[in-house]
Amino acid sequence: MTRRYDGRGRWSVIRPGPTDSEAGRPLSPHPEGISVPAGTLYRGREGMWSWVAHRVTGVTIFFFLFVHVLDTALVRVSPEAYDTVIASYKTPLVSLMEYGLVAAVLFHALNGLRLIAVDFWGNGPRYQRQMLWTVMGIWLVLMAGAAYPVLHHAAEILFGE
Amino acid sequence: MQIHKYETIIVGAGGAGMRAAIEATKRSRTAVLTKLYPTRSHTGAAQGGMAAALANVEEDNWEWHTFDTIKGGDYLVDQDAAEILAKEAIDSVLDLEKMGLPFNRTPDGTIDQRRFGGHTRNHGEAAVRRSCYASDRTGHMILQTLYQNCVKEGVEFFNEFYVLDLLINEGRTAGVVAYELATGEIHIFQAKAVVFASGGCGKFFKVTSNAHTLTGDGQAVAFRRGLPLEDMEFFQFHPTGIWRMGILLTEGARGEGGILRNKDGERFMERYAPVMKDLASRDVVSRAIYTEIREGRGCGPDGDHVYLDLTHLPPEQLDAKLPDITEFARTYLGIEPYTDPIPIQPTAHYTMGGIPTNVEGEVLSNNTDVVPGLYAAGEVACVSVHGANRLGTNSLLDINVFGRRAGIAAAAYAATHEYVELPESPESEVVRMVEDLRQSTGSERVSEIRTALQETMDVNAMVFRTEATLKQAVADIAELKERYKRVSVQDKGRRYNTDLLEAVELGNLLDLAEVLAVSALARKESRGGHYREDHPNRDDVNFMRHTMAYREEGADGTVSIRLDYKPVVQTRYQPMERKY
Amino acid sequence: MSTATVDQPADAAPAAAPSVDRIAITVRVRRFNPEVSAESAWVDYQIEMDPKERVLDALHKIKWEIDGTLTFRRSCAHGICGSDAMRINGRNRLACKTLIKDINPDKPITVEPIKGLTVLKDLVVDMEPFFQAYRDVMPFLITTGNEPTRERRQSAKDRERFDDTTKCILCAACTSSCPVFWNDGQYFGPAAIVNAHRFIFDSRDEGGEQRLEILNEQEGVWRCRTTFNCTDACPRGIEVTKAIQEVKRALITRRF
Amino acid sequence: MSVESSVDLTASSAAYGPDNPAPVIEPPRARTKRTPRNRRTNFEMHAWLFMRLSGIVLVVLVIGHLLIQLVLDGGVSRIGFAFVAGRWASPFWQVWDLLMLWLAMIHGTNGMRTVINDYAERDNTRFWLKMLLYTASVFTILLGTLVIFTFDPNIR
């Protein structure tokens, strides 16, 4: 590894040839067949995990939305087709998935509001942790509230009236 | 091996080095070699402030400042230099402010000032507010501001390059030899002018506020090249280091009203310095603390420390003025300074001595002659503005005033002189040193020798010294130097071999510790930071002079230290008894 | 380790020596030395330490008494120079500011280099990209016009405005804790933004607009996903995320 | 010295030494060239702002939608063609759903763009993933709009 000086106070590192990733090589020099102990998982705190959850839920909702628009589009094709598909959704499994979706949307929405508060309220960053616990509290309450309406139909099918 | 050519080379990127670099870069092709990333330099640890008679908050002038500096240094100060220091202080603070340094402000928006040990109004009448500060991280802000301005000026840095040798050809400076930590490669830097700004050497003490990297490389390199070291026996022990760890709690804590107390809760400084009390100069307070401890009034089960009491100060004031040191107490001691006193003990702090220079920063090769093209500034140098004892806040001033002067002088020299030819195989000395260590199969360990050195220094050459202890120190060091010849390192590699560099640094520490002990042994008086129990009084008749220590190599290869003396420059102030 | 050493006072310790209760700990270091092997490996060291000592002291003990090849940067040993940011028990900290007792010494203490920067040897990483990002935000006071003869005036309130971000010691704990930075190292990173903030909100500075322009770029502030890792990691207690949000808001208000 | 330094015991180590060190462990992509300065647009800022503003509106729209679809009288079980037909008879619901469709899709697409930017390693991959994303999104938005506007309750 050599370094180059650009004459204006800046050094840059010159590497022989392309970097590993540019050359499509493995990201660190792992010789074939030898396992490298990976670094440990970064032990971030609430902020990091809420971000992970926000991202995961966001992506989940996006893919769902995609499918949802497609299936709704069936109303243009024929009512029968639509009703068939919708009927096929009325199984316990899909209900459970729907519950999951509600969970994802609610979390994403509430945490999104928290992020907006962090962004625009001067003291937001200081209270981000408290706000996250508030979000989780509201989320739990709403999820409990949603359990019956979303799941009771499935429960009826599974366990009878 | 690579050879580089720069007009001006600056060794060290602490406050002094970067201040010099900012000037030199504007005037010549300059490179800064530093063994640490610039912002890691120990200037960043300075807390209290930087003195300048701005008179922003109360009446003050630079003459009083000059007097305080001279008196603080127990009249061993070269008075012409002290005058320059105090006079240029004002501009150097204002320069820093213009470079962006965020000083604390007075209500009308000027730079705020606070009291500091030894700084007085009208020649000792009462404490004066002279220290310009940025919270309790003044040094941090100076270091950051200077680095920021280096970025602005496009100063060229060679980071993590260890300068291990100085090249002098026929008495003139030819360049330096450096070791690149990342690769283990040796680099020759040919230069017209070289500025040493490599900081202090406190690491030969165990309890010290100095960084692990303050190993006196600059002094040792110069010394090995036959240049003298001035006044090395004067080492400052700061009264308030965190007990056993040595981490500094700034004098600003006492400036804000903190009080030292012994185990009976007594404000004992009232007995030792009735006027200045806790703000007497550092040597006085350090000795007072050790006297309390020795006389059985120390705190704790072992009675080996005293307390710094901040509990009577309002928490808001602590938060605003001393946030960092209160955090140190919390982090390292688990103590809440709002409610509990902090255990402290004197800690080795500052090297008053160093490479002798004149007021332009030119290095002296004896009492009168300069080495053409060689400069030094900062803690590594001894201009002698600090004499026998440095006043708090005068060092941040020193690095700015004399760093600037050295940078300008070096660049001016470079502009008017040609390169001196490199000596024959310039790298040989360093290669030999490094390879000897790398290949040594001896059984001694660096850490063991270093610990032994630190222990003997702490016991024998600290606040109180006697003939016997110093002789013990000299003997111990000689033995350790013998052991050092058999030292070996475990890391034989090239890349980031810090094991090897620690061994090199230990060699430097051993050399400098020896100079300290030998110089101290010969100074049979007590003055400032140097206190001989067997000679408790100042002796102006015999010792109003600077020690100059030279390394002598006999024909048979034996190495010894020769002491010589240099007169003190006195202009206006006649020595008086020093009382606070 | 069988060799007795001077600095390990065994039973011969004099009675006067301060009594410390040492405990046995395991330090698990992720080591990598390209001069020896292309792979990194976890290496365990069993040592005895006083729990009130720092992790840096533990690393020193290993280096000085067990294995001199262990490599890490350090200088001041009290959290002021920013040399020794590393990942201790999975989280970025300064080794010299982390006491052993504060990180559960019963389990092995894992020590790894900070993430997202090239590992050069053991705990030493390449800091150049980090400093490059810092330099890119123009971290210096920019003013126009003639300089005043004395200091520029600034009210205590204006000074207070950017106080928090002047504390930065450029340790890189924040930037290397940022999930966005880990991804591709292109993001300016929190440290650069903190240092831009320090000048943008300095009432004496006139270069704020240029800095905002730089941070408005693709790799600038807008990549921050408010994960707060930086704030949690900062050893100087700087409210990093808050500073980033302030820069974002400054950008928005100045653009509309 | 007793260290179990497993480092130098590996088979592959023979190839490396002080003169021939192994390559260092790189971050996924090192910051090599200076950050390009020439793109002076506020795109990222607008995208960021849009995420917040659309988010706030979406809270009302999406939660309202979920409430109606899944919770109020009977939940999923009653959804069918007739239900949809009933709702879209009113322009209010048409606008609601249209707005929701657009905002959610643009919000989601921009979010996905961020995710791709973060995780796609190579410039090529990144480019094509984004192209795929944009195509799918445009298709979905257009399809949804078409359905809402051209919905014919009397298709049977």
Ligand SMILES: Cc1cc2nc3c(=O)[nH]c(=O)nc-3n(C[C@H](O)[C@H](O)[C@H](O)COP(=O)(O)OP(=O)(O)OC[C@H]3O[C@@H](n4cnc5c(N)ncnc54)[C@H](O)[C@@H]3O)c2cc1C
């Ligand atoms: C804890 C503490 C608090 C202090 N508080 C105050 C205060 O409040 N007020 C005050 O006035 N003074 C204070 N001082 C003293 C003052 O901070 C220092 O004396 C001063 O900062 C020294 O600056 P310097 O530039 O000479 O050296 P340093 O800042 O120590 O810099 C030395 C530089 O030299 C480089 N270097 C060293 N060896 C080599 C080598 N071999 N090759 C290449 N480069 C090398 C290093 O990398 C570093 O960049 C304090 C000191 C300490 C330790």
Ligand code: HEM
């Ligand atoms: C219900 C109300 C919603 C709110 C309040 C909301 C809020 C937000 C906010 C503020 C962000 C930006 C996060 C950041 O910059 O770090 C975001 C990101 C995102 N949102 Fe939403 N959102 C909502 C609904 C949706 C919907 C319906 C989708 C799916 C189509 C979605 C998908 C995403 C995605 C994929 C991201 C990117 C995640 C990331 O970059 O980490 N969101 N959301």
Ligand code: SF4
């Ligand atoms: S902001 Fe904090 S964590 Fe980041 S570099 Fe500065 S001091 Fe370190």
Ligand code: F3S
């Ligand atoms: S960790 Fe990174 S995502 Fe933002 S809040 Fe801090 S910069």
Ligand code: FES
């Ligand atoms: S060693 Fe200086 S910050 Fe830790």
